[in-house]
Amino acid sequence: MINLATNAQNTWCTGCGNFAILSAIKSVLQSMAEDGFPLENVVLVSGIGCHAKIVDYINVNSFYSLHGRVVPVAEAIKLSRSNVRVIGFSGDGDSYGEGMEHLIFAAKRNIDITMIIHNNRVYGLTTGQYTPTSPLGFKGRSTPFGSKELPINPLEVMLAGGATFLARGTSHGLELLKKIFKEAILHKGFSLVDVLQVCVTFDNLYEYYDKRIYEPPAHDPSDRTAAAAMIREWDYDNDSKIPLGIIYKKDAGTFDERFKPQEKAVDRDAKIREYLERRI
Ligand SMILES: Cc1ncc(C[n+]2csc(CCOP(=O)(O)OP(=O)(O)O)c2C)c(N)n1
Ligand code: SF4
Numbered sequence: 666m667i668n669l670a671t672n673a674q675n676t677w678c679t680g681c682g683n684f685a686i687l688s689a690i691k692s693v694l695q696s697m698a699e700d701g702f703p704l705e706n707v708v709l710v711s712g713i714g715c716h717a718k719i720v721d722y723i724n725v726n727s728f729y730s731l732h733g734r735v736v737p738v739a740e741a742i743k744l745s746r747s748n749v750r751v752i753g754f755s756g757d758g759d760s761y762g763e764g765m766e767h768l769i770f771a772a773k774r775n776i777d778i779t780m781i782i783h784n785n786r787v788y789g790l791t792t793g794q795y796t797p798t799s800p801l802g803f804k805g806r807s808t809p810f811g812s813k814e815l816p817i818n819p820l821e822v823m824l825a826g827g828a829t830f831l832a833r834g835t836s837h838g839l840e841l842l843k844k845i846f847k848e849a850i851l852h853k854g855f856s857l858v859d860v861l862q863v864c865v866t867f868d869n870l871y872e873y874y875d876k877r878i879y880e881p882p883a884h885d886p887s888d889r890t891a892a893a894a895m896i897r898e899w900d901y902d903n904d905s906k907i908p909l910g911i912i913y914k915k916d917a918g919t920f921d922e923r924f925k926p927q928e929k930a931v932d933r934d935a936k937i938r939e940y941l942e943r944r945i
């Protein structure tokens with residue numbers, strides 16, 4: 666089996682849910698390699714936060730971007746190299762806060778990239794401020810008397826935005842994560858996996874999730890109305906059960922595909938050569 670380990674020292678806290686995401690994605694990449702997919706054609710992109718360190722721990726091409734800017738970097742890589750699978754790793758602060766507008770437009774375009782959101786519902790790296798998915802009353806460094814805002818339901822925003830693959834997993838369910846990640850990566854179009862990743866240090870929700878999570882046995886991901894109902898069932902704040910699994914999946918044309926005829930019409934490398942020659 667291909668070894669994807671790096672020699673970077675892992676600095677996540679003991680018990681952090683990021684370990685499950687790392688383990689699941691490594692296993693999926695290894696199985697893709699065994700199935701003949703060349704891993705040199707995979708690019709990982711990360712934001713800034715605890716989640717972002719994941720790219721240091723996987724030995725494939727990666728790009729460490731800026732806070733909130735995983736999506737534009739991932740989109741640019743995909744548009745410049747159509748044969749590459751681009752997987753973005755982002756945090757809830759990173760993508761549901763600072764980078765939300767990018768996420769909506771990536772969904773609207775149905776660009777063929779995968780976004781894995783480490784949704785620990787807190788700013789982990791900066792030591793515990795509230796994020797768009799923190800519950801009402803969340804007490805952290807910036808909200809010592811409790812957050813005064815209701816959380817956003819990011820999957821509902823993504824469904825409205827036009828995402829063609831949506832799923833939810835948790836950092837307590839490794840096998841489900843592997844299955845979802847693989848399907849998300851193989852999906853043609855914009856895929857997003859919201860992972861309820863537990864931050865044991867600033868918001869330990871293991872017990873809260875363990876009491877509520879379940880996989881609906883008869884859910885049909887091609888049914889948009891059923892997907893919307895599944896998304897609404899747990900609203901990141903109410904006390905209901907939390908459904909997990911592939912929520913929505915639809916086949917549709919992608920943004921990057923629509924660029925291909927244009928790419929052929931323009932000899933991009935010749936243009937770059939011409940530009941460089943002019944500058945020398
Ligand atoms: C433009 C910009 N704004 C703010 C910061 C400071 N900052 C770094 S990480 C971070 C929070 C990360 O939270 P999240 O995306 O949820 O990731 P986590 O650490 O929880 O994995 C912030 C606010 C920054 N680096 N750049
Ligand atoms: S602060 Fe939270 S998210 Fe960051 S490494 Fe520690 S447990 Fe994980």
Ligand SMILES: [Mg+2]
Nearest residue numbers: 756757787789
């Ligand atoms: Mg976070």
